[in-house]
Amino acid sequence: QSVLTQPPSVSGAPGQRVTISCTGSSSNIGAGYDVHWYQQLPGTAPKLLISGNSNRPSGVPDRFSGSKSGTSASLAITGLQAEDEADYYCQSYDNSLSGAVFGGGTKLTVL
Amino acid sequence: QITLKESGPTLVKPTQTLTLTCTFSGFSLSTSGVGVGWIRQPPGKALEWLALIYWDDDKRYSPSLKSRLTITKDTSKNQVVLTMTNMDPVDTATYYCAHRQLDTAMGSWGQGTLVTVSS
Numbered sequence: 001q002s003v004l005t006q007p008p009s010v011s012g013a014p015g016q017r018v019t020i021s022c023t024g025s026s027s028n029i030g031a032g033y034d035v036h037w038y039q040q041l042p043g044t045a046p047k048l049l050i051s052g053n054s055n056r057p058s059g060v061p062d063r064f065s066g067s068k069s070g071t072s073a074s075l076a077i078t079g080l081q082a083e084d085e086a087d088y089y090c091q092s093y094d095n096s097l098s099g100a101v102f103g104g105g106t107k108l109t110v111l
Numbered sequence: 112q113i114t115l116k117e118s119g120p121t122l123v124k125p126t127q128t129l130t131l132t133c134t135f136s137g138f139s140l141s142t143s144g145v146g147v148g149w150i151r152q153p154p155g156k157a158l159e160w161l162a163l164i165y166w167d168d169d170k171r172y173s174p175s176l177k178s179r180l181t182i183t184k185d186t187s188k189n190q191v192v193l194t195m196t197n198m199d200p201v202d203t204a205t206y207y208c209a210h211r212q213l214d215t216a217m218g219s220w221g222q223g224t225l226v227t228v229s230s
Contacts, residue, residue, distance in 0.1 A: 002157060036216040038158075045207055045223050046150075046158065051216035089158050093215065099171045100148065100160040 003028060004090050004103035011109040012080045020106045022073045022090030028101060030071035033093040037066055037075045040087040040105075049088070050075060077108070085110045113137035115147075115208050115221035122227050123198050129226060133191040133208030137219075140166055140186050146211035147191040149182065151204040152223075159204075163211060164191055200228045 005023040012018040022035060029035055037050035048057055050066035053073060063084075065076045073092075077084055090103040119131035133147060140147060148163040162182040163171045172180050181194045191208060205225045209217035 034215055038217070040158075045220040046217075047220070048216055048218050051212065051218070052214045055214070057218070091158075091160075091217070097174050099173055100163065102150075102158045102160055105157040 002104040003094055003097070003101040004092060006088075006090060006103040006106045008104070009107045009109065011111055012077075013111045014080050014082065016080050017076065017078045018080060018108065019077075020075045020088050020090075020108070022075070022092075022103050024071050024073075024092060024094075024101075026071065027096040028071075028092045028094040029068065029073055031095055033095075035066065035068050035073035036091045037064075037073075038089045038091065040089065042086070046089065080110055082110050084108060113210050113219040115210060115219060117206060117208050117221045117224040119206075119224060119226065121225060122229065124230050125199055125228060127198050129193075129195045129198050129202070131193045131195075131206055131208075131224065131226075133193070133221060135189050135191070135208070135210065138210060140164075140184055140189070140191070142166055144213040147184070148209050148211055148217060149191075149193045150207045150209060150217070151202075152207070153201075153204040156204075161195075161206075162193060165211075198228045202226070203228045 038046040039049045040046045053068040054066045115135040146165045149161040205223040210219040212218040
């Protein structure tokens with residue numbers, strides 16, 4: 001059971017908008033620690049998608065955006081494309097565990 | 112350009128000790144704020160953070176695995192080594208090392224190495 005809670009799966013048709021939630025607690029997201037998002041395409045290593053809650057690294061399309069509020073964070077993907085089909089993970093820091101924590105991952109299916 | 116690559120055995124026997132090496136380039140582990148972490152992923156399952164070593168040799172471990180893990184660095188060789196004792200079949204996973212950026216995100220990842228624990 002992961003410290004950060006994500007929905008196991010989400011889906012959407014090409015061109016649509018989907019969001020993936022990441023729910024934490026007062027010892028991680030709620031304590032003010034940043035949330036980062038990773039995209040893992042099938043058979044590959046995770047890739048940083050969003051850092052510091054809402055910052056896109058160079059090369060990441062602006063269709064991807066992140067936000068954070070209270071003890072939760074969200075990843076939004078607009079204009080869904082077939083190539084977005086992947087697993088998505090959120091990550092933060094937990095002060096009660098004194099280390100990084102990941103969400104359980106969300107599988108995005110593009111219908 | 113930052114690159115990382117994991118190396119080590121692909122098969123270990125139960126109760127043995129696993130030693131993995133992360134060899135990196137494109138950054139220095141003596142730069143303030145920088146770190147290298149290890150993360151694993153059992154087949155078909157989620158990512159699990161294992162350990163992190165900072166530029167100043169501060170070390171952090173997953174509480175659930177702390178008694179079995181040791182992380183060290185060799186700045187001159189640009190390497191970070193993770194050892195995990197008393198391996199069990201449930202430790203079968205792909206093990207990744209990653210570069211911890213100044214903003215605390217894991218900005219670059221190695222390709223991963225699959226370690227199978229079996230007799």
